[in-house]
Amino acid sequence: MSAVALSARGVSKSFGSLNVARDINIDLPVGARYALIGPNGAGKTTLINLMTGLLVPNAGAITLAGEDVTALKPQARVKRGLARTFQINTLFAGLNPLEAVTLAVCERRGIADRFWQNIAGNKDAIEEAYEILSKLKLGDACYQTTRELPYGRQRLLEIALALATRPKVLLLDEPAAGVPHEESGEIFEVVAGLSDDLTLLFIEHDMHVVFRFATHIIVLVGGAIFTQGSPAEIAADPGVREVYLGTRKHG
Amino acid sequence: MTQISTTSLTPQLYLQRQTRWRPIEIVFWAATLLPFWLFPTYLSLASQIAITGLFALSLDLILGYAGIVSLGHAAFFGIGAYTAGLFSKFVWGEPFSGLVAAAAVAGIVGYASSFIISRFRHLTLIMITLGLGLLLKEAANSAHWLTGGSDGLQGVSIDPVLGLFKFDLYGRTAYGYSLAVLFVVFLCARRIINSPFGLALRGIRENVVRMPAIGADSRAHIRKVYTIAAIIAGIAGGLLTQTTQTVALEVLSFERSADVVVMLVLGGAGRLYGGLIGATVYMIARDQFSGIAPQYWYFWIGALLVIVVTLLPNGILGGLSRLIRRWRRS
Structure with a gap:
């Protein structure tokens, strides 16, 4: 067992x-x-x-x-x-996938409350986010605003956001x-x-x-x-x- | 906002590019110096615009970025204004330390009230902020011994800035001082917006339901940004006191809270320059309209608001960026 x-x-x-x-x-x-x-x-x-x-x-x-x-x-x-995805898309419509997944990664790493640091300075977090997106075939769409993504891609982003919490x-x-x-x-x-x-x-x-x-x-x-x-x-x-x-x- | 055509762009470079200074921003800040030469008789107005712009910037952090609608934001402006006034009266007249005091007191009150604010949203939140604002105004009104009540605070006297620049009748020092403070605080706000925390704020605005599902404690974020916004509003209030050497009860008024929301919506909420542009347009419009029809100028402000909101849902800046995108495509 x-x-x-x-x-x-x-x-x-x-x-x-x-x-x-x-x-x-x-x-x-x-x-x-x-x-x-x-x-x-x-x-x-x-x-x-x-x-x-x-x-x-x-x-x-x-x-x-x-x-x-x-x-x-x-x-x-x-x-x-313990992570989940939603039946009805519950995404960050105005962010692009890179920003959204980077946010989730930052939250997991406990650095999302750093207000004095440029986001681009967190190389590891950004690369991790991009890696997750690439694995889910969202790499080429990662700069496109979420609400403009095709529906199927949005469903994948649901999973990407959940995976970013490890x-x-x-x-x-x-x-x-x-x-x-x-x-x-x-x-x-x-x-x-x-x-x-x-x-x-x-x-x-x-x-x-x-x-x-x-x-x-x-x-x-x-x-x-x-x-x-x-x-x-x-x-x-x-x-x-x-x-x-x-x-x-x-x- | 901008379309990225190069596919070779690495994610890190892309984010770096998003936060880079654009030429138009440098033009904007250079243009803020023009009034010294072009409108030397309007420097007092320019100073008021810089202060109001700073106040609108503070509201933008909570309303435009985190989606927290407040109809009582003047509370912090007023606290800053009274603190700076009382500080000059009972401690000393040095302006920068007065601003620090204004920021500190507004920040403490902001932090305390953030525990209530962060628990609510939508209409409830609007009513709570409205209520807290009214509460504070009446408290200041009744504390006549301290604030001077409806007569205003008397005996405010501010030393020359850096011991060199005396506050003059033409508002030369006032504008230079307000503009310098605005610029420094703007740099801080810009930093905050481009930070991981800034991204979290946009996350709250875009989808507050998803935030806990990615492990985010939205309430902690809201408490923090509310405190930061209170500090900045307090600085703006302190600036008004120091540049006008008086404090009227009006600094805590509901009109001030409502006006700043109008300015932000006019300029474009959720854009760093929205508050600054909105305050500029609003203050100049008010100045001009009240020249034409002293009693009815709010009529024109109302008309302006309705027109902008119906035609440009994302304010003046939102409309401009849409125009630019369309122009680039064609």
């Missing part, structure tokens, strides 16, 4: 009478490639928000590498190695959301090419992608874990077919 990178223990969250997360227990082993699937409104993004600290659970605990982080703010969790655990909320089918493969190639030490959990609707990239699948329905298992087990599960695969469009 490998070490657990991130876990949710009995996590629950409700807004009034609406239960968006019910007693959720998840263990992500180090280096995992887990997929989180479920019909719309199942609480997938809510679960990511709970793990990253955007939402505070009513009950339960989130632990990161054994440390209880339930009470920590999102930025403090990022500093401990995460140990990365939660990807539909990394290819809104990207045409032909291009979504490209984004998942990038995801698949990430370091093996990095623990990954991703939300995805495209079952081909899920079965191709995930080693383990968690099915969420109505804010609770319906079932989980290997792709083969999930594919063979008649219950999953009924609640998700069979009754909903996919692919």
